[in-house]
Amino acid sequence: MTPHVILRVVSKLLIPLIAMFAFYVQFHGDYGPGGGFQAGVILAAAVILYALIFGLDEAKKAIPPSWVRIGMTLGVLLYGGTGVVTWLLGSEFLSYGVLTPDHPSHGQHYGILAVELGVLLAVASVMLAIFYAFGSRQPELSDEDW
Amino acid sequence: MFSAIFENFHYTIVIILMMTGLYVVFSSGNLIKKLVGLSVFQTSVFLLYISIGKVRGGQPPILVDDHSSGGEHASAATNLLAGAAEVPAGGAHHASDVLYSNPLPHVLILTAIVVGVATLAIGLALTVRIREVYGSIEEDVINEIDYRYNLEGTDS
Amino acid sequence: MVPTILLDVGLMAMLVVVAFAIVRLKSLFAIVMLQGVYSLVSAAWFVSLDAVDVAFTEAAVGAGVSTVLMLAAMLLADRESRPVPISRQIGPLIIVMVAGFAMFAAIGDMPAFGDPHSPANQYVGMNYIDQTAEEIHIPNVVTAVLASYRGYDTFGEAVVIFAAGLGVLLLLGLNGNAGKWRAQPNGIRISSASAPAARKRPMPEDAPKPPSKPKSTPKRKSSPKTTRKSTGGKS
């Protein structure tokens, strides 16, 4: 994996920027287009780019598959857990208003923030998991068949 | 009927696109091409929904009066996050002066896009496994192998 | 106004051309790339239809993730799709025509495109526009509806994507080794047929025959396993 010097240098610059953009999309989703789902895809894209340039094994060292599996679950649990908290506070599932009874709209903010984070985590992990799964499979066709 | 088709040509095109996608799913024998067809079909359905929600002369459903995302709109309109506490509930009617497109279809389609990619991922994973055990991703070949197996009861 | 219509017509023309090209082409690589193009052009049209969030997602998912996944799958599968004989295309054509004409028949009764007074644009959808500012206090109504008013749908969506990840994990394995294990009855196998679980064309590292031979055996408590064919099961 020594060739592609330009790719390696450029991607090293780009990957942090892509990840930062993902978080911008995530937290700016209330004000402009964007949200957890888009951000998750972009975040996964950053890791996928890393895998494409430096190899799948390197990417798996950076973000191990076991983390990815746990991330998938945590994402869903964060979303569902927000609902469970509102349940425990005595209201309906996912009624965020109950989080701050004095200012229901603040509760809505916190709720939306939490669930969007859940979506981010779930989507980014799942996208990576799918990429790992396909990437690790050995092709029966060699590159020369192209 | 025909004059209506021309008046609502947006819908006409969307229907033609849906038909094309559906045709690719049904007519092609290649498992990956089928999935591409499915994807085109679903994307066309998304176009249908978004077309329903379009309001002529409308704007994207992001309330411009309330909050300035980039700073350009910060005019006399109250900054919502700052002013919300003082404005009594029900007092603020921002939507009356600006025309927005319908946000509901957008939300539905955001969900549908995710569902679509989930289906696609499973479909492709199945395709890869089928290629490994059958040695082909052509429906004819797979059916032939299965048919022979059903007749003879053994493999190969 | 006119430029918007021109833009719409241009995008629609591109979509139709791309869709028809997908029907005709045989090279899977071209088909997959065109699918990406189709999604990207759709995303452009979504922007023109005021659906910026949808456009963003479609560009990221349809043109990005979907295309990457399809390329990855193609790399593991095949390059060309075989042509299907004309005789086998008539059935699908009829089905599609029936579905299409059913929809065309409805066009006459549809509210005009972009009509602000259509039932869809009058009722629940517009209530969100009016009430989001008061109830949720965020400017992006789509986010408000997505995460709060219809937050439960989005929870379902998160579960769908989780299920897809789980499914791919079950089918392929994260390290590319799934699918070699063979199921075995917990007793004596009596079968007039060999279980066709294995590859048709054995992989180099695979044991050659019989195909039903397990790669690894599950733990057993009872009788020793003997895998064999009976004399046909008849007496």
Added chain:
Amino acid sequence: MGMLEFFPEWLQYHGAALAVVLPLLMGAICAILPSERLAWITTLIVVSICTVTAFGLLLVTFGGESVIYKMGGWDPPKGISYVIDGLNTPVIFLISAMALLTTLYGLPSVVAEVEPKKRAPFYGAFLIGVAGLLGMVVTGDAFNVFVFLEVSSISTYVLVAMGASRDRRALAAAYRYLILGSIGATFFVIGLGFLYMETGTLNMADIGRKLQELEGGSRVAMVAFGFITVGLGLKLAMFPLHMWLPGAYAHAPSFVTVFLASTATKAALYLMLRFSFTVFDVSFDYVLTVVTYLFTGLGCAAMVLGSLQAIFQTDARRTLAYSSVAQVGYMLLGVGMATSLGLTAGYVHLLNHAVIKGALFFALGAFWYRYGITRTEDFAGLGKMMPWTMGAFTLGGLSLIGVPLTAGFISKLQLAEAALQRGWGWAVFVIMATSILAIIYIGRLILTAYFQAPPEIDGEVVKRNEAPLMMLIPMWILVALSITIGVNSDFVVQAGQMAAEVLGGIS
């Protein structure tokens, strides 16, 4: 209903949401559990809680009440709501109870058929599938139906494909199911889009009200109904749209087949009823035409052709799968009558068939578990080799045929009565004729099992090797239930009448 006192007040309102959310969250947790045994216990606990909750909800609606649960606290047309009424609680209870029985059965069965490392995620996918089915039955929001339809479908595709470690055809079957299932779901979404165009709302009760105001609406609503019917028809394996079903049932792991056969098509049929009779209404001409002619016609075609195809199968699982296609025909025939009696009969058969087919597929799974048997000709001597399992199969088979004192008889009696009341004497004839076909395909299996000697291997007659207790218990619970219903059918018929009351229908 004195038993209702034991059902906490909180659950009467929140139970509907709990029954869906709990398996969803625990399914996600199951997927990362390190031990398969732990995953199994988690699954068992979750589905038990769901079953108890569902039973409580059933009692609530038997009291004549209906509950609307507002997700997120938003009022219905604005937010998503869950609706509990006489039409869906029996189906909810059916799904959760069947999930409980299959989980018990899964302890030995999954060990034999699923790779060790994958068993915990397998249970996770199963729980998510259960939650998806429950979610689509309990919801009152039309788009939420689609979301949960996909939740259940996606996990089902994977669960079916897991049969590949036994038989590679599971992969092709799962793929076919995926394509047709997605087309069905997309058709449903198209229909919904047209419906939204016409009414501007997604809440099912609200759509129903709007359509009543419009007296059925324009051609847009008509086309919407067509697409929703075809979309759901694909999911419930309505006759010409059943191509996915035999492969999926035959090659999935036994565990999955039982659960699918007894719940998935039932949930889809429930949705068909909900949409045809409460969202749309049989007072609209086009709906009545479709229900009367299409449902009845396709139902009868399914009964006859499905049964005929069942006879010609060499694989016992495929025989039963085609029989399922035929049985969906019976249900559609009842629904097609659109009268109160017909709807009751169709609904009763929906419940009874789940019990009967569950028992039969449980037995088939046990045959594979011990001897790897799926083909008809290998049934020889099973009566001696596995007497208890074969006994359950026989009683289940008799019930499928419709012998008196079994659940199947009650269904057919109800259907025949309803047909006569509607003045459809020919329908009784069709029911009789297909029962004879059922005698042929079931009888063939039973005769082979009892009247042919067990095979010999290396000169030794194969010895008796009964299925483990964990397989026999759920199997015999269903058999006992089938006979109990045959002796005293009050409970099921009452459920059917309760559903018919919600549906209305023509008088």
